[in-house]
Amino acid sequence: MTVLVTGATGNIGRKVVDRLLELGVRDIRALTTDPAKANLPDGVEVVTGFLGRPETMSVALADVDRVYLAPYPPTIGITCEMIAAARVSYVVALSGGAHWQQHADVIAAAAVPAIQLGPGEFCENFAMWATQIAATGTVREPYPDVVEAPIAMDDIARVAAALLAAPDDAHLGRMYELTGPEALTRAQIAEQIGIGIGRPVRFETCSREEALATLAPVMGEQASWYVDLLAAGVQTPQQANDLVAELTGAPAISIAEWAKLNADRFG
Template sequence: MKILVTGATGSVGRLVVDELLALGATDVRALTNNPVKAALPDGVEVVEGYLGRPETLPAALDGVERMYLAPLIRTVHEVCRLAAAAGVRHIVDMAGMKGDHWQAIEDGVEACGVPWTHLEPGEFMPNADIWAGQIASTGMVRDCYGDATNAPIALEDIAAVAARILVDGGHHGRSYELTGPESLSRRERVRLIAEALGREITYVELPRDQAIEQLALVMGEYAEWYVDGQAQLLEHPQRPVPTVAELLGRPATTFAEWARRHVDSFR
């Protein structure tokens, strides 16, 4: 059974490849712009292409039974039509919370008629990397809405869920909201990074506009959208859901574990 991983060098797709191999999948094809640079693991069939260049997909989809679909809205309808035409029998896509920016991914997948499973992660734990430069250079985090609370998820957990479903099959027509195991405010996340580093980090609350200016240095045009999303969490904190643990039979990664594992990013 051939499984295609699109966005196979991306932050999630690359982990999906690893998780598939760990589960014993033996026929994994990875899609990348640059097969040489990609340095994918031995045993993975690497093909040249990109979701943003749909003309590269018929060759990549040939013989594929199941696929992981990375989130690229611009071409999703065309990509999914090509997957249906190629005889793909299951698409596991990563979108986001229902009704948010990533809804277009689910719409495109559902329109093509191939059985699907939607993965709907909330905020990613590595979004905390937006603080890395400040922490390393000043020992402070200047941010806003420090009490905004959600349940961020580790990319490893999203990838593990995707791989589990791709290997096991089934789960057709199911949407899985995916979160980390606990709700945390932004201040609490900074505290957990400080614990992982073994030193103090001062959290400084900024007014909205200054926070957008600060964040634009690392997030560019998305800074305003991101900051205003945090404001909404003040009124509607996100609660954790048990989906990751239920699907994987192990607890979801905590933020403290994630921070310890990725502590070098903050040094």
């Protein structure tokens, strides 16, 4: 029962490997472009390849029963065809709605059963506030009332590992919109990060232009994309759900808990 983890050194893929091991899965094959640098745990079979280079995937997919599919939209069509041709039982794919919709549609239409995980905002994304929190104890953003339920990448990995470790036909074909435990405004998220790191964090509303100037040094070209995404979020408040707890048996961590675990990032 070999489980192939693609993007196995990635932010989420690496955690999927660890969580599979914790669940007692021993037959894990990890895909990386550079096995020498990958530093994967002992006992994990490491193969060279990348979803963006389909010619590397035949070897990686040989005798594989299940696949964790990292998000790589440019080759998702051919990847799904190769996974189906390899007679894989099912895939667990990190995908999602919004700008990931096309990616999700290709997976849903593929000739291999899939379970898709569509997270919204990651807790890890709030590391982009670290510089301003360390320097001023204040977050300045244009849309204080946008509501989100941020989820930690490790909770996404826990769900992926649980679904890969214990096959259950009831999950096949589902899109699970994973969230953290509570829906909060951006201003409340700043406050909760303050609670997590043990120092008050204030929130001040600023103009879009000011937010771009603050975020550009941290996020580069992605800053304007991100601020536009936030603006769109004003009309679409995210609701929290209990899917992480239902699918893994343990609840998702809160943004305050995540901040506590990552306090060193905030200076």
